Amino acid sequence: MSKVMVVTSGKGGVGKTTSSASLGAALAQAGQNVVVVDFDVGLRNLDLVMGAERRVVFDLVNVVQGDAKLPQALIRDKRVETLYLLPASQTRDKDALTEEGVGRVIGELRERFDWIVCDSPAGIEKGALLAMRFADLAVVVTNPEVSSVRDSDRIIGMLDSKTQRAEDGGRLEKHLLLTRYDAARAARGEMMKVDDILEILAIPLLGIVSESPDVLSASNVGSPVTLHNPTSAAGRAYIDAARRLLGENIVVDTPPERQSLMRRLFGRKAAVA
Amino acid sequence: MSFLNFFTRSRSAPVARDRLQLLLAHERVQAGQSDLAAILHKEILAVIAKHIPIDQDKVIVKLDRGAQVSTLEIDIEMPDEALVGR
Numbered sequence: 001m002s003k004v005m006v007v008t009s010g011k012g013g014v015g016k017t018t019s020s021a022s023l024g025a026a027l028a029q030a031g032q033n034v035v036v037v038d039f040d041v042g043l044r045n046l047d048l049v050m051g052a053e054r055r056v057v058f059d060l061v062n063v064v065q066g067d068a069k070l071p072q073a074l075i076r077d078k079r080v081e082t083l084y085l086l087p088a089s090q091t092r093d094k095d096a097l098t099e100e101g102v103g104r105v106i107g108e109l110r111e112r113f114d115w116i117v118c119d120s121p122a123g124i125e126k127g128a129l130l131a132m133r134f135a136d137l138a139v140v141v142t143n144p145e146v147s148s149v150r151d152s153d154r155i156i157g158m159l160d161s162k163t164q165r166a167e168d169g170g171r172l173e174k175h176l177l178l179t180r181y182d183a184a185r186a187a188r189g190e191m192m193k194v195d196d197i198l199e200i201l202a203i204p205l206l207g208i209v210s211e212s213p214d215v216l217s218a219s220n221v222g223s224p225v226t227l228h229n230p231t232s233a234a235g236r237a238y239i240d241a242a243r244r245l246l247g248e249n250i251v252v253d254t255p256p257e258r259q260s261l262m263r264r265l266f267g268r269k270a271a272v273a
Numbered sequence: 274m275s276f277l278n279f280f281t282r283s284r285s286a287p288v289a290r291d292r293l294q295l296l297l298a299h300e301r302v303q304a305g306q307s308d309l310a311a312i313l314h315k316e317i318l319a320v321i322a323k324h325i326p327i328d329q330d331k332v333i334v335k336l337d338r339g340a341q342v343s344t345l346e347i348d349i350e351m352p353d354e355a356l357v358g359r
Contacts, residue, residue, distance in 0.1 A: 146289050153297050157304050189284030196290045200297065 002110040005117050005245070006135040007177075008159075010151030012122030014143045015179040018215060018225075019238070020119035021049045023139065025224035026242030028083035032114040035074065035084040039131035040121035041096055044088035050077065051222025052085050061089035064101035070108050079227055084113070097130050106134045124158060132163050137173035137245075139206060143180045144192045152176075152201055175206035177241060182211050184257040194254055207241035209234050210255040310336045317347060325351065 007020040017040075024036035038046035041061060047053045052075045058068035063086070070086075077083035086109075089096065109116045120131035132138065138159050142152045156174060165172045178194060185191040198205055209215070214232040218225035225235045226242075233255065240250050314334040321327050331350035337343060 146293055149293055150296065150300075153300070154304075157301070186286065189286045192286045192289050196286065200290070200293055 002113055003115055004106060004110070004134050004136045005115060005139060006120055006132040006137075006159075007117060007139045007141060008120040008128065008132055008155050009122065009141040009148070010124060010128075010155040011143075011148045014141050014148050015209070015215075016122070016141050017045050017049050017119055018219060019139065019141050019177055019179065019209075020117050021046060021224040022226050022234075022238040023242055023245070024115070024117040025050075025077075025080060025083055026226040026239045027115050027117075027245065028077070028080045029226060029230075029239070030242060030246060031082065032246070033082045033112070034115040034117065035086055035109055035113045036117045036119060037086040037109070038088035038119050039097075039127055040119065041088045041127055042090065042093050043121065044090050046085060046119050047075075047087045048222060049219050050085055050224065052077070052087070053222070056087045059087045059089040060105070061092045061096045063105050064097055070105065070112075079223070095126065097127065099130060099133060102130050103134060124154065128155075129158070129162055132159055134164055135159075135172060136165065137175065139175050139177050140201070140203065141177050141179055142197065142201070144178065144182075144186065144194075144197060149192070149197055149200060156201060156203060174203040175245075176201055176203050177206045177209065179209045180211045181208050181255060183255045187257050205252050206244055207237050207252060208255055209237040310334050313345070313347075321349065327352070 005023075007016050007023065009016050017038075020036050024034050028034040036046060036050070037060060038044050039060070040046070044059075047056050055075050058073035060073065062068035063070050063073050073086055075085045075087065077085065106116060118131045118135065121127040140152050140155060140159075142148050159172055159174055160166050163172055176198065178197060181194070182191055186193045194205070194208060210233055212232065212234040214229050214234045215225050218228040218234075221228060224238075225232060226238045229235050230239060237255075240252075243250055244252075313336070314332065317334060318327070318329060318332050321332070327349070331352075333346075333348040335344075335346040335348075337346070
């Protein structure tokens with residue numbers, strides 16, 4: 001039974017593409033057949049983050065419009081053999097996609113893969129709506145920052161009203177993936193805590209990915225962090241999140257605070273007061 | 274940053290949480306409301322169109338939710354010829 005999972009956020013720059021690549025890779029590393037689909041037509045980047053930018057020949061728009069067959073556009077990952085990428089077009093605009101065409105392609109992908117991970121563009125326009133349209137479940141990527149939380153709330157509302165599942169009266173699973181979290185700053189009251197954000201958005205927590213240089217290093221070399229550095233905190237966070245998606249019951253660890261010099265010198269009071 | 278500021282560094286996270294809670298409570302009502310107004314607009318238009326030829330832009334449906342009283346305002350401009358001979 002295949003699952004269509006949209007990775008979305010409303011706000012740009014919160015880590016949708018990084019999370020799509022990392023979750024997709026982690027699911028494939030766990031033995032699942034996975035395709036990650038880039039819906040950001042005109043501004044594709046998933047190919048770059050996954051290190052396949054020089055292998056793109058055909059793209060999602062070509063397949064939707066019938067100019068290429070699906071197998072011609074799918075790019076197989078060189079590291080994990082059950083991981084595929086369906087890139088977006090770089091030259092067309094977002095109107096090149098139609099609901100009917102996307103529905104047909106998703107249907108074809110369902111026959112070949114266990115997981116279809118849809119990397120949504122930012123915003124609430126057509127591209128974002130098409131990315132979520134056929135989803136069975138959603139990962140809402142959020143930063144602990146007011147504008148990101150507000151936009152996530154808006155996207156959750158759209159997942160509950162504009163998806164095919166919602167319109168058919170079904171239930172769409174929604175999961176929160178908190179990225180760029182800094183436990184030390186949260187402890188000092190400078191950043192909203194995990195519980196604050198969970199209380200506001202009221203959807204279950206899939207994982208917490210701390211702000212980490214490993215994520216940037218991985219994208220620099222075009223490799224999902226779960227492959228490039230699977231033992232790093234970020235790599236482990238994504239691998240655990242993927243295991244939760246596969247139904248394993250793993251408690252979400254709140255990342256440990258790194259002790260700052262000031263705190264070590266003056267103890268908790270000085271830093272908090 | 275002065276010495277005093279350093280030790281009384283403000284805890285801004287609770288402010289962020291409170292602002293968001295207030296804002297989102299408002300925005301969620303608004304989002305549901307605009308959907309309801311749109312549905313009413315469409316259905317009211319369909320009922321009227323069954324009997325009278327009418328311009329879609331001449332039907333205005335407004336929903337105002339207040340703390341005490343909410344009002345539904347429907348403004349339909351009828352073309353003169355619509356009622357002729359009825």
